Amino acid sequence: MADRYLTAVNSGVTKTVAKKLGLPRPAHLRRYRAGDPLVPGPVLVLGGKPGVPDAADDVAHALLGWDLDVRQNADADTRWGAIVVVLTEITSPADLSGPVMDLGGALRRLLPGGRVVTVSRAAGDDDSPTLAAAREGVDGFLRSVAKELRAGATGNGVQLTDGAAPDSPSALAALRFFLSGRSAFVDGQLLEVGPAEAPAATDDSPLAGRVAVVTGGARGIGASIARTLARDGATVVVVDVPAAGEALAKVANEIRGTALQLDVTAPDAGARILEHARSRHGGLHVLVHNAGILRDKLLANMSPDKWDAVIAVNLLAQLRINDYLLGANGLSDAPRIVSLASTSGIAGNRGQTNYGYSKAGVIGHTRATARLLREVGGTANAVAPGFIETDMTASIPFAAREVARRASSLQQGGQPVDVAEAIAFLASPAAAGVSGQVLRVCGQNLVGR
Ligand code: NAI
Numbered sequence: 001m002a003d004r005y006l007t008a009v010n011s012g013v014t015k016t017v018a019k020k021l022g023l024p025r026p027a028h029l030r031r032y033r034a035g036d037p038l039v040p041g042p043v044l045v046l047g048g049k050p051g052v053p054d055a056a057d058d059v060a061h062a063l064l065g066w067d068l069d070v071r072q073n074a075d076a077d078t079r080w081g082a083i084v085v086v087l088t089e090i091t092s093p094a095d096l097s098g099p100v101m102d103l104g105g106a107l108r109r110l111l112p113g114g115r116v117v118t119v120s121r122a123a124g125d126d127d128s129p130t131l132a133a134a135r136e137g138v139d140g141f142l143r144s145v146a147k148e149l150r151a152g153a154t155g156n157g158v159q160l161t162d163g164a165a166p167d168s169p170s171a172l173a174a175l176r177f178f179l180s181g182r183s184a185f186v187d188g189q190l191l192e193v194g195p196a197e198a199p200a201a202t203d204d205s206p207l208a209g210r211v212a213v214v215t216g217g218a219r220g221i222g223a224s225i226a227r228t229l230a231r232d233g234a235t236v237v238v239v240d241v242p243a244a245g246e247a248l249a250k251v252a253n254e255i256r257g258t259a260l261q262l263d264v265t266a267p268d269a270g271a272r273i274l275e276h277a278r279s280r281h282g283g284l285h286v287l288v289h290n291a292g293i294l295r296d297k298l299l300a301n302m303s304p305d306k307w308d309a310v311i312a313v314n315l316l317a318q319l320r321i322n323d324y325l326l327g328a329n330g331l332s333d334a335p336r337i338v339s340l341a342s343t344s345g346i347a348g349n350r351g352q353t354n355y356g357y358s359k360a361g362v363i364g365h366t367r368a369t370a371r372l373l374r375e376v377g378g379t380a381n382a383v384a385p386g387f388i389e390t391d392m393t394a395s396i397p398f399a400a401r402e403v404a405r406r407a408s409s410l411q412q413g414g415q416p417v418d419v420a421e422a423i424a425f426l427a428s429p430a431a432a433g434v435s436g437q438v439l440r441v442c443g444q445n446l447v448g449r
Pocket of ligand 1: 215216217218219220221222239240241244262263264265289290291292293313340341342343384385386387388389390391392393
């Protein structure tokens with residue numbers, strides 16, 4: 001769906017009028033395009049103490065390995081493509097003021113579409129109150145900074161757990177994702193990264209040799225996920241209901257994958273997915289639970305069929321398919337499961353008790369599934385989109401749609417590809433240290449966290 005307002009406020013007279021009236025002026029976002037630089041200008045790495053080798057040096061060194069122009073001192077002239085603030089070594093809230101003031105001084109020279117990324121440690125159960133305050137404080141700081149950025153710039157954080165090193169492959173993979181155009185609509189989010197063996201992140205076919213299944217792949221976000229995983233080298237099976245068979249075949253042909261007509265609520269859905277992936281492609285490595293439906297009604301008007309249908313498709317089908325695949329040892333070789341949640345499952349939404357229950361349930365089972373997959377070196381994560389421009393959201397009445405679009409730091413809806421890029425990152429071998437997480441793709445929606 002086109003966002004005509006976004007186009008209007010970025011062109012000609014309407015741009016000037018919108019500026020004068022103080023109307024929201026959403027920017028065109030910097031999205032990934034093959035061949036574009038990772039960031040639009042030099043990268044400033046802040047944190048650490050001058051002359052003492054530390055984590056900020058390690059991160060700066062790693063960024064140099066990506067052929068970036070990396071500096072550790074701000075000057076008055078440079079316009080920054082990104083600013084990375086390394087806070088892993090803070091031990092007291094008093095340690096923040098130095099790097100934070102340096103960041104504040106450089107922010108005015110952040111380029112449009114620029115990035116602010118913090119690298120810090122998550123508070124742990126054994127932290128002293130002072131250490132826990134120092135670490136947890138980064139959460140509120142980062143989310144607030146992100147709300148101050150303009151011109152399509154975003155702010156996100158990598159939060160290291162269990163002693164993971166700031167320059168470990170998964171920490172760098174998360175940092176690279178946040179710096180790149182792949183995370184255009186991810187804003188104000190902190191992503192936990194634990195220690196894990198992983199290959200280095202790459203843009204060059206990271207999913208080569210992997211077989212991925214995407215449910216609900218005939219249109220919208222699912223079709224975009226299928227295209228993006230195929231772009232990254234995966235062989236993709238798209239699954240959708242028989243009624244969507246024609247659109248499904250079109251997507252499968254376009255990405256040189258295969259189509260499986262299947263209602264995911266069928267009792268044998270897991271078995272049919274596995275049989276198809278094994279017989280046609282030799283295995284199954286990545287499973288994306290994307291199929292989902294809405295049946296909105298206020299709870300006072302909710303009928304059992306509307307409640308049950310949403311729970312069956314959005315939640316029970318995922319549970320049943322996972323149970324089958326885990327029980328049958330059907331996922332091989334560092335498997336990845338990524339499930340579609342929603343900001344409605346985090347913050348709740350009027351008229352969506354059924355949908356909110358199903359999507360919060362997805363977050364619950366993802367954490368539990370992550371524990372089960374750890375034993376086989378796999379991961380399970382959820383992606384929670386905010387307002388994304390698809391046929392599903394096109395059905396929302398105009399006024400409600402406009403409010404939903406503008407009620408985020410980026411003041412616009414996301415595109416299906418924004419969700420797809422987050423899923424491709426979580427599906428990649430380099431993201432082995434990210435598991436049991438919920439990554440919001442919502443432009444820092446003003447509801448919930
Ligand atoms: P969509 O309605 O455009 O596409 C959903 C696809 O799932 C359709 O192709 C449909 O045929 C398929 N599907 C539905 N029931 C199925 C079943 N029983 N078996 C197999 N396939 C089935 O939806 P959209 O917008 O692309 O959403 C995709 C996912 O993202 C859903 O899980 C949705 O809840 C989630 N989401 C979407 C948001 C948005 O703003 N569009 C926001 C938050 C979450």
